[in-house]
Amino acid sequence: MTKYRVKVFFMHEREEAAASAAENEATLTETEWTESYVIGVVDSKDVSRLTRDGLVIKPIEIIESRSDASSSAIAVQRTRVRGGGPAAGVPRGLARMQGPRLLASTIADKGADEKIISEDAHRPQFYIVRLNGPLTEKRRGELNDIRLIERLSSNRYTCRLTPREVRACAELSFVDSIELYSGADTLRVADAERGGEPFSREHTFRGQGTVSASPRFTLPHAVRMHRAEDLPRVERWLRKEGAKPVVTHPDALRVSLRQGSDVLIELSRLPEVAVVEELQPPRLLDRMAREILGIERSGKPQHRFEGEGQIIGVADTGIDDSHPDFKGRVIGISALGRPNDHSDPEGHGTHVAGCALGDGARSNGDVCGAAPKAKLFFQSILDANGGLGGLPHNLETLFAEAYQKGVRIHNNSWGAFAYARYSEMSLDVDRFVAAHPDMLIVIAAGNDGIAVPREQGAKVNAHSGFVDWPSVADPATAKNGLTVGASRNSRTSGGYAMLTWGEAWRENYPKRPIASQKVSGDPECIAAFSSRGPSDDLRIKPDIVAPGTDIAAAKSSQAALYKFWGAYPNNPHYAFMGGTSMAAPYVAGCAALVRECFQKEGKWKEPSAALLKATLVNGTRRITGACAVAPLPGEPNFHQGFGRIDMAASIPGSAAPGLSLAFVDTWKTPAQILKRTGQRFRYLITVGDRLPMRICLAWTDPAARGLQNNLLLLVDNVTGEKFVGNGNAAAVLNIAGMSYDRNNNIQIVRIDKPKSGGHTIVVLAENLLEPPQTFALVVTGDLKSRPSLVSELFPEI
Known part of the structure; x- marks a missing residue:
């Protein structure tokens, strides 16, 4: 009989009583209670019994007996370091993986000595500490002065421990293992000498391929410390080695180093260093779209x-501000790449701006962006060499300039292929949004989707003739940005629309079915070039998709026609382009419409980025083309994320008669901010059955690679039927009747045929490393709530 350590969630008092009865009957043992769930151990045979009582069960780990552990080679050798830094190649406990579905295993009744996998017996060092569950308030108190620095994945944290603290930590019942943070944890580069693993070691997918070790180049590397106070020491070390560091953050620097060099390897072994990663240079990510997006019809x-x-705000190559489609609406231009020169010889920036907010002045409104009455602040980042040298080393500088100009939606149609890694630029995005919760940063997912191996002889994850994954670019792996992939336009003529993918890019798409499909014409399909997820910590990316093939928008008069996909018929002011570069600004424009709606109809003057994100995701429509639902299956999935933007289902309008929207946005509501693990807020709302009911929870997470603060969305109806946020997501863990999405800071519940009557919505703090935590919650449907309760909990539109 398999035993699991689980979290048992209860929404109502009767369910809490059922959990208590399970404890009294010893169905649930080794319990620890919070306000909204109990941690405990249960046999697999009893899971269904608990769920019948209305309890939601999520697994934490498999608990194996010592005999089982011996047969499965789960026991690990202990390593002690007596000098120098942490040892590389320390043996690790094995975890069970089914595809990308990971569940940790542990041995029952571990002794303190068994928990210490490796240690430095003589001085403080940085460690990875794994807990056997969330960081509850009780556990936080028992840790005393031990500070967990960063949540890496699941229940693994970094911390700095003295030899005495290692021993004290191992004595704690909820600590499962302690091991030194090593060079294997630090170095995140694609290097053949390390087995060609471009992902970090926690999650590796089949067939990532290898990257040739020859030739080696000198490349910029980002170096991040565990603690900001250790940065000067690492700077001194690099200077002593003849390298010149450039400081970009209080806890991070950049330095140019040769790939695979001794200096690079030794740098990764410095105890103070948390991450070393290669930086690839950023590059551009290249009225039918409005109809597909649900902005207009006929x-x-x-x-x-x-x-x-x-x-x-738009950061791109440049802007032809003389274009009639922007007349009177450009509030400022910053020439960051070429001093005093914001021209657009590439045409990319002008086209992107046109997708976001062009008003179609020179086309009688036929070629119109998503938000034709919005204003534009433009940051030209094209340098004199044709690159994007205008991007600052610290992207927070870029975003701060725009924020000061009043920008609250910022588009970025550029990125760098980085094997879906969470990198320095992704961290910049997350840091800025965490510090400025009302700024939505929209990011193109990348144009690196291909249907062939990236390296000769490498295997792929996708089936033959389908686009491989993962390939999402950097900084599109950011948690707090909104990442946009590209779906296909409905256009059947103009640009590349008449070509098949095999005709247009045969080397990337040589096999059927993708090779024989048209570049445009089927809006139910994903653009073949659109980068797929997930990120390297299994978060769903892209978040959403929008049309990105054969898009007509404003043409820069300074750009040659060959820069585009084709000329727009009989009108030189416009041209066709394609890429996630075009999809992203359409979404930025849609976000502007949502923000305007909240301000005018919702009387909410400062909507958070999380609220805009939740509203757009909540209204998405799942597209059904085979490429859009290819393995891994689920909703959301790695190809289309949560679906394609549908403004008709996002905010009330004539396209959806009777649609109502209610929301909670707690960044300005202190009474509804989650302050401790286990805390919950419970909302009651009444709905009719004329329309689908949709609920979306989103939150801005503290800046770091994985989720630092985990929230959970639970919903039930009048019959007690339960719905769990992202319960059907790709890469969700499904085992023994339990499901669990522990990776995403967006969660959805979609009820196509809701039962009339009251529904309970619970938002709870499953695990908070860095409280307090704000959130945004959006509900749409045939809402019938009593005005007194709704006005108290949900502003209504």
Whole structure:
């Protein structure tokens, strides 16, 4: 009989009583209680019994007996370091993987000495400590002065421990293992000498391939410390080695080093260093779209919002500000790449701006962006060499300039292929949004989707003739940004629309079915070039998709026609382009419409980025093409994320009669901020059955690679039927009747045929490393709530 350590969640008092009865009957043992769930051990045979009582069960780990552990080679050798830094290649406990579904295993009744896998017996060092569950308030108190620095994955944390603290930590019942943080944890580069693993070691997918070790190049590397106070020491070490560091953050620097060099390897072994990663240079990510997005139908707007009063920021090649489609709406231009020169010889920036907010002045409104009454602040990042040298080393500088100009939605149609890694630029995005929760940063997912191995002889994850994954770019792996992939346009002529993918890019798409499909024409399909997820810590990316093939938008008069996919018929002011570069600004424009809606209809003057993100994701429509639902299956999945933008289902308008929207946005509501692990907020809302009911929870997480603060969305109806956020997501852990998405800071519940009557919505703090935690919650449907309760909990539109 398999035993699991689990979390048992209860939404109502009767369910809490059922959990208590299970404890009294010894069905649930080794319990620890919080306000909204209990941690305990259960036999697999009893899981269904608990769920019948209305309890939601999520697994933490498999608990094996010592005989089982011996047969499965789970026991690990202990390593002690007596001098120098942490040893590389320390043996690790094995975890069970089914595809990318990971569940930790542990041995029952471990002794303190068994928990210490490796240690430095003589001085303080950095360690990885694994807990056997979340960081509850009780556990936080028992840790005393031991500070957990960063949550790596699941229940693994970094911390700095003295030899005495290692021993004290091992004595704690909820600590499962302690091991030195080593060079294997630090170095995140694709290097053949390390087995060609471009992902970090916690999660590796089949067939990532290898990267040739020859030739070796000198490349910029980002170096991040565990603690900001250790940065000067690492700077001194690098200077002594003849390297010149450039400081980009209080806890991070950049330095140019040769791939595979001794200096690079030794740098990764410095105890103070948390991450060393290669930096690839950023590059551009290249009225039908409006209809696909649900903004208009048959040429008629579906709602009255056009982005009025909103300022969209765009960082791109340059802007032809003389283009009539932007007349009177450019509030400022910053020439970051070429001093005093913001021209657009590439045409990319002008086209991107046109997708976001062009008003179609020179096309009688036929070629119109998503938010034609929004204003524009533009940051030109094209340098004199044709690169994106105008991007600052610290992206927070870029975003801060725009924020000061009043920008609250910022588009970035550029990125760097980095094997889906969470890198320095991703961290910059997360840091800025965490510090400025009302700034939504929209990021193109990348154009690195291909249907062939990236290296000769490498295997792929996708089936033959389908686009491989993962390939999402950097900084599109950021948690707090909104990452946008590209779906196909419905256009059947113009640009590349008549070509098949095999005709247009045969080397990337040589086999059927993708080779024989048209570049445009089927809006139910994903653009073949669109980068897929997940990120290297299994988060769903992209978040959403929007049309990105054969997009007509403003053409820079300074750009040659060959820079584009083709000329727009009979009108030199426009041209066709394609890429996630075009999909992203359409989404930025849609975000401006949502923000305007909240300000005008919701009387909410400062919507958070999480609220805008939750609203857009909540309204997405799952597209059904075989490429969009290819393995791994689930909703959301790695190809289309949560689906394609559908403004008609996102905010009330004529396209969806009777649709109501209710929301909670706690960043300005202190009474509804989660302050401790286990805390919950419970909302009651009444709905009718005329429309689907949709609920989306989103939160801005503290900046770091994995989720630092985990929240959970639970919903039930009048019959007690339960719905769990992201219960059907790709890469969700499914085992013994339990499911668990522990990776994403967006969660959805979609009920196509809701039962009329009251519904309970619970948002709870499953695990908080860095409290307090704000969140945004959006509900749409045929809402019938009593005004007194709804006005107290949900502003209603």
